[in-house]
Amino acid sequence: MPADTHLQGIAMSQPKARQTLQARVAWGDHVVTVGGDAPVRVQSMTNTDTVDAIGTAIQIKELALAGSELVRITVNTPEAAAAVPHVREQLDRMGINVPLIGDFHYNGHRLLTEFPDCAQALSKYRINPGNVGKGDKHDKQFGQMIEAAMRYNKAVRIGVNWGSLDQELLAKLMDENALRAKPFEAKQVMYEALITSAIDSAKLAQSMGMSANQILLSCKVSGVQDLIAVYRELAQRCNYPLHLGLTEAGMGTKGTVASATALSILLQEGIGDTIRVSLTPQPGEARTQEVVIASEILQALGLRTFVPSVTACPGCGRTTSTTFQEMAKSIDDFLRAQMPVWRTQYPGVENLKVAVMGCIVNGPGESKHADIGISLPGSGEAPAAPVFIDGEKAMTLRGDNIAQEFHQIVETYIEKRFG
Numbered sequence: 241m242p243a244d245t246h247l248q249g250i251a252m253s254q255p256k257a258r259q260t261l262q263a264r265v266a267w268g269d270h271v272v273t274v275g276g277d278a279p280v281r282v283q284s285m286t287n288t289d290t291v292d293a294i295g296t297a298i299q300i301k302e303l304a305l306a307g308s309e310l311v312r313i314t315v316n317t318p319e320a321a322a323a324v325p326h327v328r329e330q331l332d333r334m335g336i337n338v339p340l341i342g343d344f345h346y347n348g349h350r351l352l353t354e355f356p357d358c359a360q361a362l363s364k365y366r367i368n369p370g371n372v373g374k375g376d377k378h379d380k381q382f383g384q385m386i387e388a389a390m391r392y393n394k395a396v397r398i399g400v401n402w403g404s405l406d407q408e409l410l411a412k413l414m415d416e417n418a419l420r421a422k423p424f425e426a427k428q429v430m431y432e433a434l435i436t437s438a439i440d441s442a443k444l445a446q447s448m449g450m451s452a453n454q455i456l457l458s459c460k461v462s463g464v465q466d467l468i469a470v471y472r473e474l475a476q477r478c479n480y481p482l483h484l485g486l487t488e489a490g491m492g493t494k495g496t497v498a499s500a501t502a503l504s505i506l507l508q509e510g511i512g513d514t515i516r517v518s519l520t521p522q523p524g525e526a527r528t529q530e531v532v533i534a535s536e537i538l539q540a541l542g543l544r545t546f547v548p549s550v551t552a553c554p555g556c557g558r559t560t561s562t563t564f565q566e567m568a569k570s571i572d573d574f575l576r577a578q579m580p581v582w583r584t585q586y587p588g589v590e591n592l593k594v595a596v597m598g599c600i601v602n603g604p605g606e607s608k609h610a611d612i613g614i615s616l617p618g619s620g621e622a623p624a625a626p627v628f629i630d631g632e633k634a635m636t637l638r639g640d641n642i643a644q645e646f647h648q649i650v651e652t653y654i655e656k657r658f659g
């Protein structure tokens with residue numbers, strides 16, 4: 241070690257905290273708080289026809305078991321509104337107490353008034369101020385939805401989206417901008433319109449008697465830099481809890497990366513109290529993938545822990561077989577599949593750290609950092625896989641059943657430590 245080395249005390253990195261109000265989204269005795277000191281909540285949305293109450297309830301159950309703490313459903317027609325109480329009943333029968341959010345556009349004022357059982361069965365209403373009616377009708381119809389929320393004691397999200405932005409407001413701000421000596425860019429005016437629409441609607445709801453504590457806001461756009469700009473400003477201008485998500489994020493890798501990039505930057509700044517990843521499912525892909533990604537974003541930032549983490553090396557020229565890839569995947573799948581049961585059976589199991597490494601270079605070192613780690617043999621190494629438990633080498637596995645034996649070791653460890 242060089243003689244002049246000295247310890248400098250490098251600053252730790254962690255997400256900032258933002259002070260917000262706290263909303264309570266409840267179903268029966270089950271309350272999901274959002275904002276304030278609550279952890280950042282994961283939410284999702286179904287893509288079933290809500291009229292199909294059974295199919296919708298099944299998908300909600302899958303989303304809830306995957307870790308979604310709130311689930312939004314489309315309520316677009318009288319038939320869908322009539323089905324909502326049946327969806328709720330099915331869930332109650334299955335013991336799934338996740339609160340439901342109704343997603344309303346255009347006719348929400350009518351549906352919430354004409355279908356009181358629907359209004360009651362939902363725990364929160366999403367209101368898009370760009371889609372509640374134009375001109376004189378806007379405030380009246382918006383007010384009808386707020387009245388329903390107050391009558392049934394429900395939270396609301398005032399959810400603005402740049403795809404359905406209040407055009408009258410945008411036109412007004414554009415005119416105002418044109419009169420400036422140095423006009424802002426059109427995009428900046430659009431940002432202003434999104435934020436103004438959300439905050440003015442919240443103030444209007446409060447002027448009608450709605451408690452500020454029951455209002456959440458969102459201003460969704462589909463560009464990463466746009467989302468960052470809008471939410472930074474929105475967070476400055478209000479203390480309502482914020483629903484954060486990149487709208488129309490896209491499919492597969494693109495949608496995942498874009499969402500993770502935008503959300504992580506904002507969450508690190510303390511912005512965002514509940515998140516949704518708006519991923520377009522690839523054909524055959526489970527709807528729950530959006531919940532997995534949302535949870536992984538929060539877990540990667542150290543904001544929440546949902547499932548045991550599996551550290552795996554990327555592999556390189558020292559691993560010529562796919563053994564360690566298969567093993568990393570099999571242990572990851574195994575841990576995720578067990579979580580719905582383990583979550584209640586083994587409190588704290590989500591903090592477990594497992595390492596599956598490909599060779600001796602970093603394998604033993606990384607394995608020692610994990611609670612349980614296995615270092616598989618790389619090309620040319622002896623066919624033996626040392627297992628490390630709590631930083632100590634505990635055993636060496638050999639032969640064709642290394643994966644199964646390792647599963648068993650992990651399970652035994654979990655029973656002993658968290659049981």
Ligand code: SF4
Binds near residue numbers: 553559598600618
């Ligand atoms: S641990 Fe070994 S196999 Fe894995 S990336 Fe590093 S050198 Fe390659």
